[in-house]
Amino acid sequence: MHYNVFNGDADGIIALLQLHLAQGHEQAPYQLITGVKRDINLLQQVDSSKATSVTVLDISLEKNSQALQHLLSAQVPVFYVDHHRTGDIPQSPLFTSILDTDANTCTSLLINDYLNGKYVYWAIAAAYGDNMHASARALAKKVALSELQQGQLNELGTYINYNGYGQALSDLHFHPAELFKLLTHYPDPFELIAQQDSIFSQLKTAYLADMEKAEAAKVLSDNDLVQTIVLEDAPWARRVSGVFGNALANQAPDKAHIVITLNPPKTPQSEEREQSYTVSLRAPLNNKQGAGELCAQFPTGGGRAAAAGVNALPKSRLDEFINQVSSYYQQ
Template identity: 75%
Template sequence: MHYDVFNGDADGIIALLQLRLATPKDSLLITGVKRDIGLLKQVDVNKATAVTVLDISLEKNNQALQALINNQVDVFYVDHHRTGDIPKSNKLTTLLNTDANTCTSLLVNDLLKGQYSYWAIAAAFGDNMHASASDLAQKVGLSERQKDQLNELGTYINYNGYGQELSDLHFHPAALYQSLLEYPDPFVLINQENSIFSQLKAAYLADMAKARTADVLSDNDIVKTIVLEDAAWSRRVSGVFGNDLANQAPDKAHIVITLNPIEVDLQSKNKIQNEQSYTLSLRAPLNNKQGAGDICAQFPTGGGRAAAAGVNALPKGRLVEFIKQVESYYRH
């Protein structure tokens, strides 16, 4: 059994899309909401013969990766997030690059020698790597209109990946990936009436309109913090809204926070968590794309990459501490 394990955002989905358009393969798909990155543990080590892993931090999946290697399973791992210690084994093949200006789909694009570069451009835009996406778009000769269309496509696919649970999303990431497989040329999808593209566009625009009226908790020359309400639309829009803010003010860091609901055990009716928490998205200044992952990793449930990171459950009482950490980091 071959497993394809991939992040449910634009970069993860499109990285796999490129690979399987180039080399079709029957596989079991493992994915989830964007923030569900501990995916590798879902692979059955006794059934797996080979595993492809895309766009999830090796550091966060090291133990599950080691178990697969120990069981003589071949693993191909492509990613741009924090790696931690990389196991040394002839069962592991890696394509890892933590540079702030690359993403998993761009790494796959290089591997495939640009075979599906239009899709890679969409993914880079979706991961808010506008400079890298624009450079590749220019290299392959796209018009400004085509570039803008791929920017939209990547943004909408990325938007679909955000949520606390799969029910928050418009499309399950695995189903979205399988639908996109029908479109080797993304412009066919973009120009098709009533397509997934147009459905996601309408939903994105509606959610973003709400986000732009959200409360500003704090704002100075270094960092701006926005608070979204506890609602499905907030969880869907949190990451792409952070990207949008970052593009508007590239010298400033941005924090977007969403209040998490109190978890309750349905049988005992008792609260599982004692303190309410925030889901938090941090975007480094676009003109200083470093530090976001390191800052978030200092807090439990936090992690990410240099330019964009987050914390899944930041205790409400530690929010001020977090904002001060961000201010301190980017002040220098």
């Protein structure tokens, strides 16, 4: 059995979609392993006794190194494509990788190069979804897309990315594996966009409703360096936290943006000391560095240079986190 292991956001889904479309009818039976966007410890779910090969897309090698080593030791070939922190890269004839941590690329753009642009429209949508607008526009210009077409792919990527955010799969509108399967029917994303009552229109309606609530959220702090927004403990807030951070970054590209969402208590009897925040950090678009490094200093934190997060930041450490972000971008 071949395993496809991928992030549940736009970049992970569309990276796999491009590979799937390129393989056509030649693909062997496969198993999908994915989850909410922040669920990146996915490689450990692969059954090495059943796996004949594994493709890994858009999840940090650094966070999955132990499971990767286990698969390689079990003589399972692994193809790994990603743009997050790598840590130590294994040296094995069974390991093939395309790893690039440049802040202006993403996994779907790496797959686009690998496939020589065969599904470039989908790659552009993914880049928009990962908030890499400059890279998306550059590629769109290269293939002569109109402003209208660029705007449509921007929307599509944003909505697919929005669907991946949540604390649990129950927060999402579509399970990422289900969404991937639905998208495989559309080699041309413009066909999906034009279809009435499609996934595109369903996600658009939900996205706009959630964003309207987010725009009324409380501003905890705001200065020339960083803005911090607080969202409530609710499914809509967990769904919108990442894409709202992207929107804020595009509106004010010279400052960092922090979006925090209160996590539900672990049990009804949990004490205040156990409460924590889910944190989304966006580096200034005009200075896309440091986000992953900053978040990695906290337990459950990580990401890439331009965008990162912390899954469970204790409430008592929020001020510390904000101060560290301010100090970093003041340099």
